[in-house]
Amino acid sequence: MGAQIRVYRQKIKSTSSMKKIFKAMELIATSRIGKARARAQASTPYAEAITRAVSAVASQNDVEHVLTQKVAEPKRAAVLIMTSDRGLAGAYSTNVLKRSESLVARLKADGVEVRPYLYGRKAQAFYDFRSREYDKVWTGNTDSPEVSTAREIGTTLVDRFTQATEEGGVDELYLVYTEFQSMVKQEPVVHRLLPLAVVEKDAEGADQFLPQYDFEPSPEDVLDELLPRYIESRIFSAMLEASASELAARQRAMKSAADNADELIRKYTLLRNNARQAEITQELTELIAGADALAAS
Numbered sequence: 421m422g423a424q425i426r427v428y429r430q431k432i433k434s435t436s437s438m439k440k441i442f443k444a445m446e447l448i449a450t451s452r453i454g455k456a457r458a459r460a461q462a463s464t465p466y467a468e469a470i471t472r473a474v475s476a477v478a479s480q481n482d483v484e485h486v487l488t489q490k491v492a493e494p495k496r497a498a499v500l501i502m503t504s505d506r507g508l509a510g511a512y513s514t515n516v517l518k519r520s521e522s523l524v525a526r527l528k529a530d531g532v533e534v535r536p537y538l539y540g541r542k543a544q545a546f547y548d549f550r551s552r553e554y555d556k557v558w559t560g561n562t563d564s565p566e567v568s569t570a571r572e573i574g575t576t577l578v579d580r581f582t583q584a585t586e587e588g589g590v591d592e593l594y595l596v597y598t599e600f601q602s603m604v605k606q607e608p609v610v611h612r613l614l615p616l617a618v619v620e621k622d623a624e625g626a627d628q629f630l631p632q633y634d635f636e637p638s639p640e641d642v643l644d645e646l647l648p649r650y651i652e653s654r655i656f657s658a659m660l661e662a663s664a665s666e667l668a669a670r671q672r673a674m675k676s677a678a679d680n681a682d683e684l685i686r687k688y689t690l691l692r693n694n695a696r697q698a699e700i701t702q703e704l705t706e707l708i709a710g711a712d713a714l715a716a717s
Contacts, residue, residue, distance in 0.1 A: 424695045425692055425695050425696055425699065428688050428689075428691050428692035428695060429692060431684075431688045432685055432688045432689060432692065435681050435684050435685050435688065436681075436685060438677075438681055439678050439681035439682065439685070442674045442675075442677040442678040442681060443674070443678050445508060445670065445674045446670075446671055446674035446675050446678060449667045449668075449670040449671035449674060450671050452563070452564075452667050453603070453664060453667045453668055453671060456563070456564075456660065456663045456664040456667050457600065457664045459660050459663075459664075460600060460657070460660035460661050460663070460664050463653070463656060463657045463660050464657060466653055467653045467654055467656075467657040470646065470649060470650050470653050471650060471654075473646060474616060474643070474646050474647060474650045475616070477639050477642050477643055477646065489615060490615040491591040491592075491615070493531075494532050494591035494592050495531075495532065495533060495585050495591055496532065496533040496534075496535060496585060496589070496590045496591055496592075497527055497532050497533070497534055497535070497590055497591060497592040497593070497594060498534075498535045498536075498537055498555070498577055498580055498581070498590040498592070498593050498594070499520060499523060499524065499527075499534055499535070499536050499537065499594045499595075499596060500537045500538075500539060500573065500577065500593070500594070500595050500596065500655070501516065501517070501520045501536060501537070501538055501539065501540075501543045501596045501597075502516060502539045502540060502543075502562075502595070502596065502597035502598070502658060502659065502662045503516050503517065503538075503539065503540035503541075503542040503543040503546075503562070504540050504541075504542050504562045504563065504662075504666045505540050505541045505542070505559055505560060505561070505562045505563070506541070506562075506563075507542070508670060508673060508674065508677075509666055509669040509670040509673055510669045510670070510672060510673035510676075511669075512598065512606070512665065512666055512669035512670070513540065513542035513543070513546075515598070515608045516543075516596060516597065516598055516608045517542075517543065517546050518608070519596055519608035519609070519610060520536075520596040520610075523594060523596060523610050524536075532591075532592070535554075535555050535580075535590060536552070536553075536554040536555065537554065537555055537556050537557075537573070537576070537577065538554050538556070538557040538558070539557070539558050539559075539562065539573065539659070540558075540559060540562045541559045543557070544557045544559065555580075556576060558572070558573060562659075562662070562663065562666060563663050563666050563667055563670075564663060565656065565659035565660055565662075565663050567656060569659070570652050570653075570655045570656035570659055571652050573655050574648060574651040574652035574655050575648070575652075577593055577613075577614075577651065577655075578614075578647070578648050578651055581593055581614050591615075592612060592614060592615065593612070593613045593614040593651075594610055594611070594612050594613070595610070595611045595612075595613050595654070595655065595658055596608065596609070596610050597609065597611075597658040597659075597661060597662045598661065598662050598665035598666070598669075599661050599665070600661045600662075600664040600665045600668065603668055604668075604672075606665035606668055606669060611654075611658070613651060613654055613655075614651070616647070616650070
């Protein structure tokens with residue numbers, strides 16, 4: 421009986437230690453969510469402005485550009501999948517991977533070859549475990565993205581898109597990431613970055629007003645400069661959205677884990693007390709039995 425009490429004591433001690441870790445991670449995530457949301461909100465106006473500028477250049481001029489021409493029957497597509505580097509964030513990475521699997525299945529059903537590009541160690545582990553091929557992976561600081569990483573990813577994907585299909589190039593570029601909607605809701609989404617949809621719609625479905633521009637030296641040269649920046653800004657904006665979503669998911673997961681740890685501690689404490697009470701009862705029974713045996717003799 422004493423061994424059983426020691427087991428419960430050890431479980432209470434280990435669970436209490438884990439609870440401290442969960443609470444610390446919850447507090448860290450909570451303290452960083454505000455900054456992550458602010459960064460995501462700050463990046464939105466620039467991303468929207470450059471999108472309008474690119475759309476205006478492409479729609480107001482009879483321009484034939486490789487980044488705006490849609491292939492009638494695409495043969496190959498690049499899919500950038502954004503997950504986290506670390507776990508302990510609930511189903512955050514799992515939901516993104518499920519959404520990407522759905523997209524990949526749809527593209528393959530249409531006869532499109534898929535070339536995955538991965539962002540985050542969880543996506544890399546998912547593909548490595550299943551022995552699947554991927555073209556390139558970027559890891560590190562998924563909860564605090566850097567512009568240099570977005571620039572490198574954008575350059576890689578634009579170069580791949582501008583290559584001829586016969587040389588290994590892609591006809592479409594998709595982005596799968598988690599969109600931050602609120603502290604309690606983050607939704608995995610799929611966006612097609614390329615070919616560029618030159619006319620965007622507002623919430624009511626009407627065409628947005630596109631400003632008039634004068635171009636120097638030519639619309640083609642302007643597109644050559646703007647479109648890579650457009651891709652970079654969109655990727656960085658998605659990275660910031662994913663960062664805020666990851667921190668929110670981790671905060672909720674750690675709070676739930678800490679609550680579960682409290683419940684386990686209460687359960688183990690009750691079991692320990694019951695075992696202690698049973699031990700005391702057994703000792704008393706043995707003492708009384710021994711006294712009765714001496715009295716009878």
